[in-house]
Amino acid sequence: MxxxxxxxxxxxxxxxxxxxxxxxxxxxxxxxxxxxxxxxxxxxxxxxxxxxxxxxxxxxxxxxxxxxxxxxxxxxxxxxxxxxxxxxxxxxxxxxxxxxxxxxxxxxLGIDNGIGGQRVGAGRGSAAGWLGRNDPTSAVQATRTDFWIPNPDGSFIGERTLVVGGAGCPGEGPGTHWLPISLTPA
CATH class of the missing domain: 1.20.58 (Methane Monooxygenase Hydroxylase; Chain G, domain 1)
Incomplete structure (x- = not known):
């Protein structure tokens, strides 16, 4: 034994x-x-x-x-x-x-790991990222936010969210608008 x-x-x-x-x-x-x-x-x-x-x-x-x-x-x-x-x-x-x-x-520590933007999802270190943009001088106040998810082939998929304030856009009005986006390197 x-x-x-x-x-x-x-x-x-x-x-x-x-x-x-x-x-x-x-x-x-x-x-x-x-x-x-x-x-x-x-x-x-x-x-x-x-x-x-x-x-x-x-x-x-x-x-x-x-x-x-x-x-x-x-x-x-x-x-x-x-x-x-x-x-x-x-x-x-x-x-x-x-x-x-x-x-x-x-x-x-909040050190950037190369993803960019404010990281959300599975934590700040997730593989997806938010990139926000706005123009304070625009007549229509809006915020554009892009959410990108990397693919193994180097391309990205995601969504673009537009939050429009004030009178909004003609024919659309104020509110939140969403559309899918993708990016493929040349």
């Missing part, structure tokens, strides 16, 4: 080493692709580079830790405790990488 426990813990350590390797490669590619496709680094990319790099190297450390735990001749108790502590730590690091950093830099 003890041999089966040791083998199980070694296999779990090896699986955790592979998971840590995938996290480290993902973090590295996140750093590598900062500014893709136009080489424009956003304020978020610049501010989050060092913390992301530290998390990436920490994840590489977890690859080594779990690899050593999987093959090193240590007692079963030490291996089990090391596995438990390492597993808790890597889950916390992954949560910081995937949720904590974007929340802190984008939502809490």
């Amino acid at each position: 003890a041999t089966q426990h040791v083998t199980t813990v070694r296999v779990v350590c090896a699986v955790c080493a592979i998971a840590a390797l995938l996290l480290a490669v993902t973090a590295g590619s996140d750093l590598y692709f900062a500014g893709y496709p136009d080489s424009h680094l956003t304020h978020y990319d610049s501010a989050a580079e060092m913390p992301k790099r530290a998390l990436m190297w920490g994840e590489w450390g977890f690859v080594l830790l779990f690899g050593v735990l999987a093959v090193a001749p240590v007692s079963a108790r030490a291996r089990s405790i090391g596995l438990l502590v390492g597993l808790i730590a890597i889950v916390l690091v992954a949560m910081v990488q995937w949720f904590g950093m974007p929340w802190y830099f984008i939502t809490h």
